[in-house]
Amino acid sequence: MLATDLADYLVRKGVPFRETHHISGECVRxxxxxxxxxIDQLTLSQFQTIDKRFEKDVFETFDFEKSVERRTxxxxxxxxxxxxxLDNLLSQLS
Numbered sequence: 001m002l003a004t005d006l007a008d009y010l011v012r013k014g015v016p017f018r019e020t021h022h023i024s025g026e027c028v029r030x031x032x033x034x035x036x037x038x039i040d041q042l043t044l045s046q047f048q049t050i051d052k053r054f055e056k057d058v059f060e061t062f063d064f065e066k067s068v069e070r071r072t073x074x075x076x077x078x079x080x081x082x083x084x085x086l087d088n089l090l091s092q093l094s
Contacts, residue, residue, distance in 0.1 A: 002039050002062060003028055008070070009061045013053055026050045 006027060007020035015023070024039075027050055031039045034046075040062035047054035060066075071077040075085070 002067075005061050005067050005070075006039060006058075009058060010051075010053065013055075015051075015053060023051050 003024045007017070007024045010020040010023060011017055027039045027042060027047065030046055030050060031037075031042055034042075036042065040059070044054065044056055044058070047058055068077045069079065072081050074081065076082075
């Protein structure tokens with residue numbers, strides 16, 4: 001989940017998505033090589049070694065509640081999306 005959020009973070013910074021997949025993978029590899037529990041445990045210096053476009057706001061990316069709420073598309077995990085799905089289901093059952 002965090003790797004996807006990291007890719008989304010980079011896209012919001014203007015990095016083409018085709019690059020973000022590779023960069024996120026490098027972050028996962030760095031966390032594994034350093035025996036960290038996740039990419040959210042990397043330091044800013046470690047992130048910037050992988051890509052200079054990482055800024056200190058990268059750590060805001062690792063908020064699970066915000067991550068869930070950002071997924072507002074149909075079928076998404078945001079509360080508003082789930083409630084909409086429930087409303088649709090209930091209207092079909094009536």
